[in-house]
Every structure is written in structure tokens, then in C-alpha cells.
Amino acid sequence: MDYFLELCLGGLTRGSIYALIALGYTMVYGIIQLINFAHGEIYMIAAFIALIVSAILTINGFTGVSILIIAAVIAILYAAAYGYTLERVAYRPLRNAPRLSPLISAIGMSLFLQNYVLLAQTPDFLPFPELLPEFEFMDPVAHLIGSAELVILVVTTVTMLGLTFLIRSTRLGKAMRATQQDMTMARLVGINVDRVISLTFVLGSVLAAIGGVLVGSYMGQINFFIGFMAGVKAFTAAVLGGIGSIPGAVLGGVVLGLTEALAAGYISSAYEDVFAFGVLILILVLRPNGLLGRTVRTKV
Amino acid sequence: MRLVGRSLLVGLWFMFLTLPLLAVRVNTITETVEWRWLNLVWVGLGTFILSLALALWRQRSESQPQRDDGEGDITPRWRERLFHDQTVYRPLLIMALLATLLLPWLVDIYQINILVLALIFVVLGLGLNIIVGLAGLLDLGYIAFFAVGAYTYALLNINLDLGFWAALPLGGLAGAFFGLLIGFPVLRLRGDYLAIVTLGFGSIVKIVIENEDELFYGAMGIADIPRPGLLGLDLSLDQSTLYTYYLVVALALLAIFVTNRLKDSRLGRAWIALREDEIAAVAMGIDMAKCKLSAYAFGAFWAGLVGVLFAARNTFIHPNSFTFAESALVLSMVVLGGMGSIVGVTLAALILVLLPEYLQGLAEYRMLVFGGVMVAMMVFRPHGLISPSRRRYTRPQAQGEEG
Numbered sequence: 284m285d286y287f288l289e290l291c292l293g294g295l296t297r298g299s300i301y302a303l304i305a306l307g308y309t310m311v312y313g314i315i316q317l318i319n320f321a322h323g324e325i326y327m328i329a330a331f332i333a334l335i336v337s338a339i340l341t342i343n344g345f346t347g348v349s350i351l352i353i354a355a356v357i358a359i360l361y362a363a364a365y366g367y368t369l370e371r372v373a374y375r376p377l378r379n380a381p382r383l384s385p386l387i388s389a390i391g392m393s394l395f396l397q398n399y400v401l402l403a404q405t406p407d408f409l410p411f412p413e414l415l416p417e418f419e420f421m422d423p424v425a426h427l428i429g430s431a432e433l434v435i436l437v438v439t440t441v442t443m444l445g446l447t448f449l450i451r452s453t454r455l456g457k458a459m460r461a462t463q464q465d466m467t468m469a470r471l472v473g474i475n476v477d478r479v480i481s482l483t484f485v486l487g488s489v490l491a492a493i494g495g496v497l498v499g500s501y502m503g504q505i506n507f508f509i510g511f512m513a514g515v516k517a518f519t520a521a522v523l524g525g526i527g528s529i530p531g532a533v534l535g536g537v538v539l540g541l542t543e544a545l546a547a548g549y550i551s552s553a554y555e556d557v558f559a560f561g562v563l564i565l566i567l568v569l570r571p572n573g574l575l576g577r578t579v580r581t582k583v
Numbered sequence: 584m585r586l587v588g589r590s591l592l593v594g595l596w597f598m599f600l601t602l603p604l605l606a607v608r609v610n611t612i613t614e615t616v617e618w619r620w621l622n623l624v625w626v627g628l629g630t631f632i633l634s635l636a637l638a639l640w641r642q643r644s645e646s647q648p649q650r651d652d653g654e655g656d657i658t659p660r661w662r663e664r665l666f667h668d669q670t671v672y673r674p675l676l677i678m679a680l681l682a683t684l685l686l687p688w689l690v691d692i693y694q695i696n697i698l699v700l701a702l703i704f705v706v707l708g709l710g711l712n713i714i715v716g717l718a719g720l721l722d723l724g725y726i727a728f729f730a731v732g733a734y735t736y737a738l739l740n741i742n743l744d745l746g747f748w749a750a751l752p753l754g755g756l757a758g759a760f761f762g763l764l765i766g767f768p769v770l771r772l773r774g775d776y777l778a779i780v781t782l783g784f785g786s787i788v789k790i791v792i793e794n795e796d797e798l799f800y801g802a803m804g805i806a807d808i809p810r811p812g813l814l815g816l817d818l819s820l821d822q823s824t825l826y827t828y829y830l831v832v833a834l835a836l837l838a839i840f841v842t843n844r845l846k847d848s849r850l851g852r853a854w855i856a857l858r859e860d861e862i863a864a865v866a867m868g869i870d871m872a873k874c875k876l877s878a879y880a881f882g883a884f885w886a887g888l889v890g891v892l893f894a895a896r897n898t899f900i901h902p903n904s905f906t907f908a909e910s911a912l913v914l915s916m917v918v919l920g921g922m923g924s925i926v927g928v929t930l931a932a933l934i935l936v937l938l939p940e941y942l943q944g945l946a947e948y949r950m951l952v953f954g955g956v957m958v959a960m961m962v963f964r965p966h967g968l969i970s971p972s973r974r975r976y977t978r979p980q981a982q983g984e985e986g
Contacts, residue, residue, distance in 0.1 A: 328604070334609070338614075339609065341614070342614050342615075342616060357603075361600075364599070365600065368596070377962065380961070383922075384961045387914075387918050387957055387961055388961040390914070391956070391961070392954065393954070394911060394950055394953055398954060402947065402948070402951060403604045404604060404608060522779055526775075526776075551794075554794065559783075564780055571772055
């Protein structure tokens, strides 16, 4: 029973990270119907920047939580800048192009960013410093869940609640929802659609960056390729839940994380990816719009 | 002057963006930081010049709309002559064919081997061109079918002692079978969902091969696969390479011929119609399920076929030859060549394989450049190097080309 619980908590942790990244996919998809393939790379770049900043800080004598906070803030700012630039360079010129074009542009951008980090930094795994704090009060349940996992769960939950608040109750959230429903109409009522789209990318990148910093210090090592797999998994989670739906992304992430953790624990860890994709294909066959997605009727 | 200012800002912005990754390298073990400011200067300068050139080019094309129209008129005419005038393209084709046939006598064995690889990718590109270019179904796991072909030959050879020629059609059929297998569940999915499912399928195939040690020899790979045989003759390594070269040339020609005929067939036109507008095509009575499945089957068939040849050429196969990077490579051939254009895809495949081989210094930057070119291509020339030309049907009384 303990083993099962441990697997579930591990799966939940993993799933909450997937959900965090999946939110970026789903928000962008909801607004411009584009799979932002380079989203995972933003997450990877944020992890790298956090690593570099924290190394510089450590060498210069900083200690403890201050490193975590400074590194995370800089990583988030840079991720936002990368997300904004990405949209300006690779997607905005293609706003009115056929649907396959931005998708291919996104794949190109993903390859570009991966190899940019590979060439600028290193092809090898880099050890990531342990930035997350250790709590003593966690000791009694340490065999089930570690401090790092608790921090991840708390941070992701708070972030998601914050996002929900932002989308439900702020001017920006209202503008985003309007743009999602009908871009032309949103423009007619005076919403700066280009700015809303830019901000959506920035917001998604911030979420990805939080995920990157958390995963980096949870896993203990990063390389240029982590973004690809995390991106694919997060996108799978978004599709699972029904792409474009924000609660769907969270649900999809959790389902995916649990599936993987249980498959790895009871069958074989080599096959966890196979199970992840297997579940995806199964759900898409049964419910082509995902778990919480709405059926979109196409009118001619 | 305003343009220069803007470009300066762009340069500074990119210098800021690349600051932590390009200019700093930390060594966490020795706890040292290496600063590489020069890199940053190059990035700033490069993006400044690029942005300025772009702005100037845009300004020029905006200020001279008439001249642009005139040019737009001439280019298709020139292209039309190249592709539709038999007196122009026939001699060109014959010359290209002669060059391909004579080439192995002029270069050494190493070069022939590279040419074989390039031609294998030409066939792969043409196969994917059916799925992505003609039918408009984005496939990010195409290399899986290639792996299926290669492993079909290797396993049949080990377990049943089957030769190359017996395995060749079987490899193609196995590819087509897997094409149908992935085709069925994704029939109802729209383009974006399709992309992720095919990507997942590609990963599943690779992971399964990698981990099933008993069936597929796992991460060890399979070695000592026999080269293609010729009537039971004993060929030396040189002769065998030469023979493989002519085989792959024949296969590439067959692929070009078949896809070219397929493109103008009833099925091919149905694919194009589906690609352009699914709802309209279905309303016109096109059987969507049949068309999509056949696109997958035809495309995967070529990958399987050429996979057998790949295994025979290398005599060693390993799951790492079939990763997403290879799928992306084949996809960029199709995109760069111009989706649906056979000449374009062939040229792009040759360029993308041969260029990095001969510019070894560039090999490191290969994927970086691919990625950048894919983006630039979509932004500036969305139809590829050679955009596919639609066949034009002339009225019967206008003598000349047959319809």
C-alpha cells in the first residue's frame, strides 16, 4: 500500500509539472490554434539560465534561499523575453498563413533553440544545484513524499490558482477570453489582439520557466534535450484534457503523470513513454476532443 | 535613419537574450565562470545587419509595387517552360540521368557510399511527400516506417535466412501495414492532433525496438546484415557498393516515376483536394477514409522498401538511426523542396544530405541551420524552393500537350 501511495504521490508531482507546461500549450492553442512546439525549449532554456545564475551566485558567496529566489526570478524574466521574441519572429508573420505553416515554423524553432543551447553550452548533462529547501517536519512521511515534491506540489497549485484568477477576473483575462472566442470581434470592440497574443506567450513562458526551475532542482541534472521530451509530454497532457481548456490541461497532466508513475512502478520504467503515448492514442480514438474538450462544429 | 535605430534596438535585444547562454559558461565542478563576450558582439552585429537588410528589402518592395508585378509575371513563365516544355526539360532530364549513371566511375568508394545515403533520403523524402505534401497529413514519426523496413530485413535474415531480394517487397509491405495501423486511429483527427499522435507512434516504435532484447536485439543493434546479392555472385566490397548504388538509383527513379504518375491520378487529385479543403472534398464524394489510409500506406511503403536497402547498405542497424531528428530531417526536405513538388523534394534531399558531408565544419551547425531555415522558409517562401506546379489541362482542339 505504501508503495502504491508513493507511486501516486510521485505521479502527482510529475503530473503537476506536466500540467504547468501544458497550460502554456493550451492557452496558446486556445487563442491562435497553434501547437507551439518550441514551448518545451523555453522550459529548457529557463532551467539552463537558473543553473547559470545560481552557479555565479554560489561562486560569489550567496547561500540558501536567496539563490533560489534570484535565480528563479531571472530565469522567469528571460523565459518571458524568449517567449515574446519567439512569437514576434516565428509566428506573427504567419498569422494568416495556411495552418501547416506556423506548425512547421514551430518545429524549426524548436530544433533551432535546442541546437543553440547545445552549441552555446554543452551537449552533456549538467549537474543542477539543489535549490529547493529541505523541511524537517517532512521527516515522518519522508518515505512517501520528499520536501522537494511538496514544494513542487504547493508551487504548482498556487500558480494554477493564480492563473485561474487572472483569466477569470482581470481585464487581461477578459481580453484573452474574448480573443479566444472571436478574434475579429475582439478587435472590433477595441482589444489590441496582437498584444493579447504576445502576453499569452509571455504568460505561458513564465509558467514553463517555473516548471523548468522546479524540475531542474528536483531531477538534479539538465541537458539541452529535456525540453523536447517535457514538451511532448505536456502537449500530450493538454490534448488528453482537451486542448484549449485550462482545467483540461491540469486534469490531463495529472492523469498522464499518474499513468506514467504507475506503469514505471509496476511494469517497467523503460516503457513509461510507451504508456503515455498509448493512453493518448486510446483517448483520442475514443474521444477525439479530449477529456474536457468541447466538440467544435465546423460550419461551411 | 529610423530603420537603423530600430535595427540597433533589435541587435541590442538579441544581445540581451543571448547573454546568459552564449556569453557565460560555468563549470560547476571547478566553480569557475568563463565569460565569452566576443560571442555577444557577433550576435549583436549579425542580428543588426540582418534586421537592417530585412527592413530595407521590405521598404523597397513596398515602394516599387509595379516592378514586382512585372517580375511575378516573368518567373512563372520561365518556370512553366522548364517544367512543361518538353524541348527544354527532356534534354535536362537525360543529362541528369547520364550524370547519375556515370558518377560512380569518377569518384571513390567513400563518395559512392555517401551518394547511396543521399539517394536513400531522396526516396524517403518522396515517400513523405505523398503523406505531407500531397495529402496534407503532417507526420512527425515517418522514420518509424523506415525502421520497420530495416528491421524486417534484418530479422527475416537472422530467423528465416531470407535474402535481400525476398525481403525487399516484404519490407515495403511491412511499412505499408504499419502505415495502415497508424492511419486507422487517426482518421478522425485534425492536423494538430495528428502531428502529436504520429510523433508518439515514432517514439513508441523506437522505444520498443530499444528495449526488446530478445526480439529486436535491443540497444546492441543488429550487425552482419548481408549486402544485396546479385545472382549468387561473390562480389568484392567495391563491386558491391557500386551495385548498391545502381540499385538505389533504380529505386529512386522508380519512386520518382510512381509518385509523379500518382500525383496526376484520380487518387492523387483526391489527396490534393483533401489537403486543400476536407469538407469540400468530402462533399464532392471523395471517400476520406480510403484516401487518407492509402496515403499512409503508399508513403510508408516507400520508407519500408528503402529501409531494407538501408540495412543492406550499412550491414548494421541500431535504434539510434531512427530518432525524431531523422523524422525532422525528412520533413525539412519536404518543406524546403516545396510540399508536393517532386523535383523540389529530390533536390532538397540531395542538398540536405550532401552539403553537411562535404562541409565538415558545418556539420556541427547542421541542425541549427535546419531549424533556422525551416522558420525562414515558412516566413519568406512558404511554398518551398520549387513550388509545386499544378498540372494544366488544355482543351482537345489546342494541339500539343495531352490532357
